[in-house]
Amino acid sequence: MARPAKFTPDQFLDAARDAVALHGRDATLGQVCALVGAPTGSVYHRFPTREHLFVGLWLRSVRQFHVGLLEAAARPDGREALAAAALHIPRYCREHPAEALALTLYRQQVLVRSAPTDLTDDVRTVNDRIAAATTDLCRRRYGTVSEHLLTVVTTAVRQCPYGLVRPYVGGEVPQWLDDAVLASSTAILRLGDS
Amino acid sequence: MARPAKFTPDQFLDAARDAVALHGRDATLGQVCALVGAPTGSVYHRFPTREHLFVGLWLRSVRQFHVGLLEAAARPDGREALAAAALHIPRYCREHPAEALALTLYRQQVLVRSAPTDLTDDVRTVNDRIAAATTDLCRRRYGTVSEHLLTVVTTAVRQCPYGLVRPYVGGEVPQWLDDAVLASSTAILRLGDS
């Protein structure tokens, strides 16, 4: 039909990820293209704007992050599932430092309003499966589900571990941090017992 | 002597703070000056570059944040001091949401390398008094000081609470978060007992 593409969209996403690791959140398209080895204009055959590229990177990283998180949450034992989910966060940051850094590029809450309209659906629904898994974890841990308990679980399993890891994201995440994650996570979960 | 200044440096810092609250981390000098009501060029009689202005804002916010933190850490009872220090973080974010947002502008570790040379000294030493207070807290809690224990205290008192509060910074920080901060902080401190 036509000339085959020399570069894949994922190559550009990878390059964007590396550019962020190298130059921070305001990496330029020029830096991205230089990493790919492609001319500047080539991005626009895959991503209509710079924002599409970087939001696309964020979405891909979030989804990749969710794979392991969902696996952890699927463990048969409820307590184990909660602990494994919390510990998945430092683990992910160790195994995928650059992707973890890309996670810090945006916040969903903000992105829902500011993202290009053809991406808002993706941004809005990207957390749906995690939300379902959280509800499940909540029911298994407390036997019931309420808005407050959901917040407690989310805080214990994602927010707090992420906050602990955050200063190390992109670099070396110390091993002892796992102890801190586990200790703080279970302590917060106990708040839901009363 | 000379024409008196119509605007103070602090006015520009305040405006930078508000511009960040309004337009995010890449607020422009134009937006800052619009908030002051000053012409664009006026900034340069106080701050040689844009970076000086925003790093200056960050430094001012850090120092303001430290005031309450040092007060909390000065409490006679060691345990109370640790708890009060941890709880100071959500409190500060409630009382000074815009300044708290300015704290997220940079990270000291990065800034030490990237800041303008005439500010690196300020950046490097801005945490010194906090470091001393942390050592003191550590000694009072555990009776001894080691690198590991210092990391535990820092994580429990600053890193973890900050991580919990971070998603809410700039907006409303829920009251129940204080419970989570206290629970996770004491749980992490217990790690130092073994």
Added chain:
DNA sequence: TGACATCTAGAACGATGCTGCTAAAACGTG
């Protein structure tokens, strides 16, 4: 083999925003 669609390649365009410049203004001092 030729037409066509899609891509590469890189230059050009346009907007934005930081920085420096000039002229006028204001105020204390000699």
Added chain:
DNA sequence: CACGTTTTAGCAGCATCGTTCTAGATGTCA
């Protein structure tokens, strides 16, 4: 009451970067 100094006021230069455009290349399918 001039003078010198410092600031206001806003414009202009300059660089950067996102985006678009044009020309040429390349492979597929009829």
